[in-house]
Structures are given as C-alpha cells and as structure tokens.
Amino acid sequence: MDTYYINEQIVHPEGKLIPRVDIIKRFLSMYEVIPEFENTSFEIENQSFELYENEDEQTGIGFTEGTIKYDEIFRDGDRKKINGPFKIYFSLKRDCWKICFFYLPGYNLHAKDEG
Secondary structure (H helix, E strand, C coil): CCCCCECCEEECCCCCEEEHHHHHHHHHHHHHHCCEEEEEEEEEEEEEEEEEECCCCEEEEEEEEEEEEEEEECCCCCEEEEEEEEEEEEEEECCEEEEEEEECCCCCCCCCCCC
C-alpha cells in the first residue's frame, strides 16, 4: 500500500497529532469490518491553494472540500448509507503534496474503545 501521499503526522480535528502509521492501521481495521463500498459519488465544492517561495524550495498549503456519498457493506451483509461533507488539507514540501488533515464522514479517527 503506497502511503507517500500521507504526511508523517495527521492533525486530528481536535488538534492532536496522529502518526501516519496509526492512520493506516485504522483504515486497514475499517476494511476488515467493511470490505466493500457501493454507490460512491462525490462533488468538490471548493478548492484552493497558496504557494510560497522559500530560499531553496517552494512550499504551500491547500484544501479541497465538498460532499461525499457511499454505502458501506459490512461483512455480515448489513449496509449503511453515508452522506456528508468532507475536507482534505494538503501541504507542499519537496515538490510533493501530502495530506495533513482530513475529515471524511463514516471514518472515525478515534481509536476503538477498549472494554
């Protein structure tokens, strides 16, 4: 699984930093429970970026936001419709845009409760 497009740390919506390896583990855990998605669609409603010239490299920030819809198909056959806004923020460093923050409906950034 290529993960170069994900920053070393992702900013959680509550402001905490989460290591890339933990984000990947959470996605893989989600796919164990929800192995299939159907009726996927999205609409980008806004996007913007700013570039900055530094002494030795160009850097920047950007975002895209919109709405997304999809059906989660659980291993037991149950379905759940997801519909809501998404946001993805990017940072540019060393000629590579990487995700540094995202909000995606249906994806819970919190670790599974123990107990």
